[in-house]
Amino acid sequence: METGSHAHHEDPRNETVRIYVNGRIVPRAEAVVSVFDSGFLLGDGVWEGIRLHNNKLAFLEEHLDRLYEGAKAIDLDIGMAPAELAKKIMDTCAANGMHSGVHIRLVVSRGLKSTPYQSPKANVGGATVVIIPEWKEAHPTAKERPMSLFTAHVRRGAPDVQDPMWNSLSKLNCIAACIQADKAGADEALMLDPHGFVATCNSTHFFIVRKGELWTSTGKYCLKGITRGNIIELAHRNAVPVYQKDFSLTEVYGAEEAFVTGTFAGVMPVGTVDGRQIGDGGRGQMTARLQSLYADLIQQECPAD
Structure with a gap:
């Protein structure tokens, strides 16, 4: 078990959780990105941690403001408006039957590259968007x-x-x-x-x-x-x-x-x-x-x- 600020009990339901990857909600075992993805190759992207409580995303506007501001600063086009992204987060939670006690990791990378090279000119296609929801609450x-x-x-x-x-x-x-x-x-x-x-x-x-x-x-x-x-x-x-x-x-x-x-x-x-x-x-x-x-x-x- 983790200690400190991320101490929590493991929840076996997370072994079969369904994850959003670029428009598809798939079982955890099938949630993969390419080895040519900018996030894997270079850590090129932004992310947010968001909580689902009483079937609502806590402080969602503040989290998405921070995400989109960071993306703009590094000239990363997320490829969808905040409202559409928020819907995809809720759809992913609904696909798992989640309502509360959930921690969500939202990850956006610059997407696929034609070759391992840091310049965005080597990118092909749009951003990679991943939504990982887990039943995860702080240890009592x-x-x-x-x-x-x-x-x-x-x-x-x-x-x-x-x-x-x-x-x-x-x-x-x-x-x-x-x-x-x-x-x-x-x-x-x-x-x-x-x-x-x-x-x-x-x-x-x-x-x-x-x-x-x-x-x-x-x-x-x-x-x-x-x-x-x-x-x-x-x-x-x-x-x-x-x-x-x-x-x-x-x-x-x-x-x-x-x-x-x-x-x-x-x-x-x-x-x-x-x-x-x-x-x-x-x-x-x-x-x-x-x-x-x-x-x-x-x-x-x-x-x-």
């Missing part, structure tokens, strides 16, 4: 069991290297950070920006609590997180002082609380960073409060019929 202990983080030597780059706002298939920098954290015995990696300030984690966003204030990074060197944005908005609505700012590891080590956010598990407490205990090492009051507020927001976004 994820909201209570504090995660451990380790600061990786791998940094988040500036936009003139590879824009960190792209949710691209090219994730090797984050994977390298994840590996370093794993080798250090931690659940996830904390990553710094080019100036040495805290940026984000390898697959989630990072917050600390100091003297009743909520701090997170400036956002300049991290993905435009959907859950991150929702937590910032919830803080504003509920009179919690929240700041997007530069802060150092020293200020992290001295924080009263820390937590991470992500589409899959929402809000998860952090107990240690680089072996330093944060606060009392458990889930803090602010973290618990924001977890509750976020759960309510999900229900408002995806009400039961």
Whole structure:
């Protein structure tokens, strides 16, 4: 079982799940793409992780806005309008009899190449679109069991290297950070920006609590997180002082609380960073409060019929 922000129980139903591949919904064993696909050859594409709750796609507009903005930035034509893509996601879930407790990986690559070469001029045909829905929910202990983080030597780059706002298939920098954290015995990696300030984690966003204030990074060197944005908005609505700012590891080590956010598990407490205990090492009051507020927001976004 995975640990940390993606801890979950395996569900045997996923062995026979049906997956959308370029207009066809096929059994998992038949869901394949060519070895000449741009995603396989070069990591050339974008993706989103989306949750299905009460037969509704949570924060769908925000996810599709991010997907299409990233695709436009790398001059990738998805080949269909957002509304059509949203329908295909729901059709794929319906084909599996899915209604709730589902995590969806939406992947769009630049498509087939005539030969293994990085230039888009070598591409033939349109984009490859894959929709992978799974019965997958966060482990019940994820909201209570504090995660451990380790600061990786791998940094988040500036936009003139590879824009960190792209949710691209090219994730090797984050994977390298994840590996370093794993080798250090931690659940996830904390990553710094080019100036040495805290940026984000390898697959989630990072917050600390100091003297009743909520701090997170400036956002300049991290993905435009959907859950991150929702937590910032919830803080504003509920009179919690929240700041997007530069802060150092020293200020992290001295924080009263820390937590991470992500589409899959929402809000998860952090107990240690680089072996330093944060606060009392458990889930803090602010973290618990924001977890509750976020759960309510999900229900408002995806009400039961």
